[in-house]
Amino acid sequence: MEKDTSAKRIAFPAIMFLIFLALMMISLTRAGIREKETVEEPTSPQPVQEEAGLPAQWENSLSAGTGKWLSQSLSPQDRQMLIEAFTLKDEEVYSFLQGPKSWKARLPWSGSWCRFKVEGNPFGGFGCGLCCMANLYNTLSPYEVSPLDMFEQAKAVSGYTPSGAVGAIGWQDMAATLEICGISCKLRRKPSSYKKFKKQISEAKSAVVLVSSYEDDAYWQDTPGHYVNIWLYQEGDGTVFLAEPGDPDKNRSRIPLRYVYDALKMTNEFQYLTVQGYAEEGNQWKADGIQVKWKRPKK
Numbered sequence: 001m002e003k004d005t006s007a008k009r010i011a012f013p014a015i016m017f018l019i020f021l022a023l024m025m026i027s028l029t030r031a032g033i034r035e036k037e038t039v040e041e042p043t044s045p046q047p048v049q050e051e052a053g054l055p056a057q058w059e060n061s062l063s064a065g066t067g068k069w070l071s072q073s074l075s076p077q078d079r080q081m082l083i084e085a086f087t088l089k090d091e092e093v094y095s096f097l098q099g100p101k102s103w104k105a106r107l108p109w110s111g112s113w114c115r116f117k118v119e120g121n122p123f124g125g126f127g128c129g130l131c132c133m134a135n136l137y138n139t140l141s142p143y144e145v146s147p148l149d150m151f152e153q154a155k156a157v158s159g160y161t162p163s164g165a166v167g168a169i170g171w172q173d174m175a176a177t178l179e180i181c182g183i184s185c186k187l188r189r190k191p192s193s194y195k196k197f198k199k200q201i202s203e204a205k206s207a208v209v210l211v212s213s214y215e216d217d218a219y220w221q222d223t224p225g226h227y228v229n230i231w232l233y234q235e236g237d238g239t240v241f242l243a244e245p246g247d248p249d250k251n252r253s254r255i256p257l258r259y260v261y262d263a264l265k266m267t268n269e270f271q272y273l274t275v276q277g278y279a280e281e282g283n284q285w286k287a288d289g290i291q292v293k294w295k296r297p298k299k
Contacts, residue, residue, distance in 0.1 A: 182283030
């Protein structure tokens with residue numbers, strides 16, 4: 001009994017001391033937590049540390065995307081050179097001719113496809129839309145085909161073929177064929193204002209338009225209905241580059257866009273087709289090479 005009491009007397013101060021130390025540690029820990037919790041966040045962004053190997057001017061623009069980086073990092077002269085390198089020019093646009101007179105004279109862009117007939121229908125009588133489609137495919141893609149190749153593709157995709165009742169390819173067949181070729185497009189009706197039409201054309205890569213002298217004969221005469229291909233609207237003079245498959249004198253000229261708007265053929269369901277662009281991964285055809293005789297223009 002005496003032994004037990006002595007042990008308790010010795011152990012009690014030691015136990016109390018340990019408890020005291022434990023309480024002190026808990027108190028200090030809580031104080032640290034409170035201190036950390038009450039630290040205010042900075043009210044203004046802190047400087048971003050430069051990542052190893054990256055120029056300091058990249059630290060903000062990299063996260064904003066390549067376009068912003070280019071606009072901030074390139075000089076005005078470099079930006080202009082980059083724009084010009086990726087801007088299509090008039091001389092780079094294809095502009096096939098459809099008729100036998102052009103081929104007989106061996107005019108540039110004419111070809112022996114003019115001799116092709118379907119059930120007595122000569123290519124020169126129905127091939128304007130197919131020439132326009134071949135222009136689009138050859139200009140926007142890395143491949144080259146003839147208007148006759150485009151006819152075969154349109155026939156395979158949509159079942160289109162000219163007959164006594166059906167001449168040039170229809171809008172729906174044209175759009176379906178172009179989509180298979182990787183060309184995104186949209187069929188459109190003539191808007192009530194020229195301003196809206198001009199905006200659509202200026203934002204498009206190109207357009208196929210259906211014109212008629214019955215609507216307006218300021219530029220096209222004796223033309224009941226005819227597909228032409230327009231490119232590269234210029235705001236300065238309000239002109240477009242014209243690929244005219246039916247008239248070699250008009251082909252590859254610049255004309256006021258207003259002429260096109262006024263002559264759009266209103267008796268059809270649609271009056272024009274705008275092209276948004278070309279995607280290689282969307283091209284299910286990827287045909288390349290013109291096998292028939294034609295007159296390639298000199299560079």
